[in-house]
Amino acid sequence: xxxxxxxxxxxxxxxxxxxxxxxxxxxxxxxxxxxxxxxxxxxxxxxxxxxxxxxxxxxxxxxxxxxxxxxxxxxxxxxxxxxxxxxxxxxxxxxxxxxxxxxxxxxxxxx
Amino acid sequence: xxxxxxxxxxxxxxxxxxxxxxxxxxxxxxxxxxxxxxxxxxxxxxxxxxxxxxxxxxxxxxxxxxxxxxxxxxxxxxxxxxxxxxxxxxxxxxxxxxxxxxxxxxxxxxxxx
Numbered sequence: 740x741x742x743x744x745x746x747x748x749x750x751x752x753x754x755x756x757x758x759x760x761x762x763x764x765x766x767x768x769x770x771x772x773x774x775x776x777x778x779x780x781x782x783x784x785x786x787x788x789x790x791x792x793x794x795x796x797x798x799x800x801x802x803x804x805x806x807x808x809x810x811x812x813x814x815x816x817x818x819x820x821x822x823x824x825x826x827x828x829x830x831x832x833x834x835x836x837x838x839x840x841x842x843x844x845x846x847x848x849x850x
Numbered sequence: 851x852x853x854x855x856x857x858x859x860x861x862x863x864x865x866x867x868x869x870x871x872x873x874x875x876x877x878x879x880x881x882x883x884x885x886x887x888x889x890x891x892x893x894x895x896x897x898x899x900x901x902x903x904x905x906x907x908x909x910x911x912x913x914x915x916x917x918x919x920x921x922x923x924x925x926x927x928x929x930x931x932x933x934x935x936x937x938x939x940x941x942x943x944x945x946x947x948x949x950x951x952x953x954x955x956x957x958x959x960x961x962x963x
Contacts, residue, residue: 745893779955779956781852781953781954781956783953794948829893838899842893843893
């Protein structure tokens with residue numbers, strides 16, 4: 740089945756230790772998104788790729804970076820995680836202007 | 851500033867009755883609205899959408915109503931089933947937003963059998 744896969748599902752890291760979250764898709768969608776969702780809050784868009792074009796949201800901290808080496812994969816790098824970065828990280832994909840399909844998310848815990 | 855608001859954090863409904871989930875928005879540039887459903891430990895899944903040129907869209911047990919003058923939309927589930935118990939997110943977008951989604955904080959629906 741075509742799908743959006745996120746690995747790992749749960750990630751524990753130490754304060755200040757870089758961490759990378761992974762997203763892959765078999766839908767062959769042009770657009771890939773990364774959202775951050777904290778408890779009882781709305782998912783917040785961090786950035787998205789339209790093909791290889793990177794689009795950062797204005798209020799996304801510099802601590803968050805992303806890479807998209809090919810159509811199928813997209814990575815979220817958190818350079819120096821703080822306690823406030825503990826959240827669910829959701830990856831989504833879509834064709835341009837079409838419905839977004841979400842992966843199951845990676846829950847990040849920062850100790 | 852929250853542009854999409856779901857003012858009810860939770861809703862409890864008896865099986866077989868109607869569930870009504872509400873959503874308000876502030877930005878008149880939004881022209882397309884979506885509802886997503888999220889089960890625990892899963893990502894949000896698309897449920898139903900509506901364009902601003904319509905005031906109603908129906909898909910089986912799910913109907914979304916849009917009141918543009920009030921900047922309000924609602925999702926009706928009839929009849930509600932226990933399997934509908936989930937978190938429901940309202941989202942809005944528009945051409946001016948490059949079709950990026952702006953989400954509400956979600957409403958937890960519990961359908962009691």
